[in-house]
Amino acid sequence: MNFGGNASFSLINGIQMTIRQAFAVPIMQLQAPNAGQLNQALTIKLLEWEKNESTRSSAPTAVPRRAVYESDFSLFRREDPDIQQLARFCLSAIGQMAKEINGYSDQEMQQLRIYDHSWYHVTRYGGYFGSHNHPMASWSGVYCVAPGSSLPPEQRGGILRFLEARTTAGMYLDPGNAYMASPYTFGDLDYPLEAGTIVLFPSFLQHEVTPFWGDGERITVAFNCWFRYADQAVDEPEIRMRQRSS
Numbered sequence: 098m099n100f101g102g103n104a105s106f107s108l109i110n111g112i113q114m115t116i117r118q119a120f121a122v123p124i125m126q127l128q129a130p131n132a133g134q135l136n137q138a139l140t141i142k143l144l145e146w147e148k149n150e151s152t153r154s155s156a157p158t159a160v161p162r163r164a165v166y167e168s169d170f171s172l173f174r175r176e177d178p179d180i181q182q183l184a185r186f187c188l189s190a191i192g193q194m195a196k197e198i199n200g201y202s203d204q205e206m207q208q209l210r211i212y213d214h215s216w217y218h219v220t221r222y223g224g225y226f227g228s229h230n231h232p233m234a235s236w237s238g239v240y241c242v243a244p245g246s247s248l249p250p251e252q253r254g255g256i257l258r259f260l261e262a263r264t265t266a267g268m269y270l271d272p273g274n275a276y277m278a279s280p281y282t283f284g285d286l287d288y289p290l291e292a293g294t295i296v297l298f299p300s301f302l303q304h305e306v307t308p309f310w311g312d313g314e315r316i317t318v319a320f321n322c323w324f325r326y327a328d329q330a331v332d333e334p335e336i337r338m339r340q341r342s343s
């Protein structure tokens with residue numbers, strides 16, 4: 098049997114044993130280079146858009162939350178140079194990640210198109226966002242515009258937390274499994290976000306944002322992506338806003 102490139106071998110009593118790293122979930126993190134100016138501009142803009150009735154727009158979702166403003170899901174379609182710069186960065190990161198992880202060639206990548214829903218959150222003191230995942234997408238990402246506080250992450254909260262995907266992995270703990278070394282450890286994973294941090298993850302992965310205890314505004318941009326071939330019909334999971342009569 099071919100276990101791929103992630104098997105390790107050890108000898109037990111002279112007999113070779115194979116250990117396979119099964120059920121792996123890729124989570125990528127990178128830091129946007131020289132993003133200070135962009136984040137400053139985005140902070141001013143997104144807070145202004147949140148305040149202004151003509152640019153404030155939210156779609157209904159069922160995820161429990163508190164003290165979080167969530168925009169509608171068309172952020173990257175706004176014709177704004179700062180948003181377009183951020184969109185290029187986020188979507189090219191998704192593209193590079195997909196290329197790497199699927200082993201696509203440059204020619205194969207040219208046949209692919211990436212579609213997205215994208216939005217922003219403004220979270221204030223005590224705000225949190227409950228556990229959820231993102232159906233109808235293959236990859237999701239979060240970009241941190243502003244962490245909202247100079248406190249260290251363990252004090253400010255607002256941490257992006259991925260929930261253990263192997264839901265029964267911790268059902269029975271004893272000295273035989275409680276101290277397994279990486280990559281076999283289990284439990285939830287915390288990602289404190291700093292300005293310019295981007296985290297990419299499979300959309301099926303349950304995640305949440307822990308309560309935020311900073312004095313300022315924690316601002317993040319999030320996006321869901323789905324891929325199609327260039328000659329394929331685009332079955333976009335479109336979200337239409339209800340037309341309200343005045």
Ligand SMILES: [Fe+2]
Pocket residue numbers: 229230231304319
């Ligand atoms: Fe999410």
